[in-house]
Amino acid sequence: MARTSLSVARLPVDPLGIIGLLALVALWWGLSQFHFLSRLALPPPAGVAAAITQNFFSSSYLANYHLGYGGLAGNLAYTISNVVVALAVSCVVGVALGFASARVELFRAFADPIMLTAGTIPILVTAPFFLIWFGTSRSAQIALLILFDVTIVYLFAQRAAANLDPTYVAAGRTLGAGPMRIVSDVYLKGALPEVFGGIRIALAGAWGLEAFSELLGAPKGVGRVIQAMAAEMDSQMVFAAIMTLAAVAVAFDVAIGGAFDFITRWRRRARL
Amino acid sequence: MAEVELRNVGQFFRRSGGALVEAVADVSLVIRSHEFVCLIGPSGCGKTTLLQLVAGLTPASQGQISVDGAAIAGPSPERGLVFQRDSVFPWMRTIDNVSYGLKCRGVEKTKRIEIARQYLRQVGLGDVERSWPRELSGGMLKRVAVATVFANSPRVLLMDEPFAALDYVTKLQLHQLLLTLWEQHRPTVLFVTHDVDEAMLLADRIVVMKEGRVVDDRKITLARRRTVESLALPEAVAHKEVLLRHLGLGELVQDRTAPL
Ligand SMILES: Nc1ncnc2c1ncn2[C@@H]1O[C@H](COP(=O)(O)OP(=O)(O)O)[C@@H](O)[C@H]1O
Ligand SMILES: [Mg+2]
Secondary structure, eight states: OOOOOOOOOOOSSOHHHHHHHHHHHHHHHHHHHTTSSOTTTSOOHHHHHHHHHHHSSOOHHHHTTTSOSSHHHHHHHHHHHHHHHHHHHHHHHHHHHHHHHHHOHHHHHHHHHHHHHHHHSOHHHHHHHHHHHHTTSHHHHHHHHHHHHHHHHHHHHHHHHHHSOHHHHHHHHHHTOOHHHIIIIIIIHHHHHHHHHHHHHHHHHHHHHHHHHHHTSOSSOHHHHHHHHHHTTOHHHHHHHHHHHHHHHHHHHHHHHHHHHHHTTTSOOOOO | OOOEEEEEEEEEEEOTTSOEEEEEEEEEEEEOTTOEEEEEOOTTSSHHHHHHHHHTSSOOSEEEEEETTEEOOSOOTTEEEEOSSOOSOTTSOHHHHHTHHHHHTTOOHHHHHHHHHHHHHHTTOGGGTTSOGGGSOHHHHHHHHHHHHHHTOOSEEEEESTTTTSOHHHHHHHHHHHHHHHHHHOOEEEEEESOHHHHHHHOSEEEEEETTEEEEEEEOOOOSSOOTTGGGSHHHHHHHHHHHHHTTOGGGOSOTTSOO
């Protein structure tokens, strides 16, 4: 019975994934090197890399287009902060409403239609309305993202709480846990793996949505950079903006994936 | 001291079809302080329902349940419950599970860990206090569940077929462990089982339920720690025969004319 819990050190990034990424860059380099496509349609990797390094922390070039002096980084910071703020708000709201709907039939009858309708709203089509309501401020993009994120988190939280074995709730109550502890120690902890799954899905979709909603009108942001550079036919900078945003999205996913795995390390791994 | 009294307790459920089921019907029962009562009966006769009523997890449709004369209102750590299914929280380490009840009651951390550690050692799990439940076997999880309720020092201990899913040897080991803990702490016990041998080994008194009602209630006066020999005494065999016939297993009993 002398078992010790040994947590196997896991690489945060799959080596196969890195090989795949290198293969993609090699293909890209090959295609641009041998001029299968024009320089405009497919700028070479070296050129894009140079565009990133030259414009990353500060860029008078981007400042010319009213995109601030902070370069790509400044615009990334704007985009990231919108995504993070919207996700944080959505987690609190989505989990609270999802749990409530799983527990209180009456609330579910009331909330489900609203949430499901919100989930089916063609967000891209309705986006202009957010511009009308909130103007070109940050709030327009954040509100749009919350509409998207909260639906996903709500559904995952609701399903997780509904699926939780009621024995755990009964056990907590007989051990002396009050309603607050039942929510925090039983529902929240037990539902976390599924809620985390929902958060990751919401986050993955949020990047593109944020960039898109910036196109409709935002003071800055990676979406705005892409728009301005596309209008200038500067495909090197368009690629630079897309690549840095993609890198940020991947880094976020790896980081929160790792954090979530650690927090829910109690979960049963497949075992025969 | 903890005398449990049930007076005319009844519980109704509405089935999905709409039919009303009387899971527990007019049960009156007094369980004396420190008594070890086994509740036995065929599957579906209302044992789990009755136990959950005493635990306070569901309010009774009819009648009153009281402990030492005070009517119960909801669950309480004074009435510990060991569930039939696994109830150990998978998201807490073993030691945190065992000390959880104390945490709920505001016992300071070093104190509650010390108490939990002592109970874990007593159930033979001193070396897995930092393990996650998924790393433990079914028998070990039951030991954790037993340590968890005892750490709360309940005055009433309710157990719902706690060892039904375990292998033969593990089950017999846990019987002895439970008896040791009971002799030390002397809670009043209501132990649900469908296993006649288990009831004969453990009980001061065996209550038989059928279709929601109490149909028999017999004192078992065999000396304690019962052994293979004492359970073969004529007195024990007579009890066992009656119990088997209550469970509809009369064909296993030679003398079919003996009164129930
Ligand atoms: N929540 C419930 N809803 C509807 N019927 C129930 C519910 N719980 C128990 N019952 C019914 O009550 C009866 C007794 O069930 P139970 O107490 O679980 O029996 P036992 O534990 O003796 O096997 C059964 O007929 C069962 O179908
Ligand atoms: Mg049962």
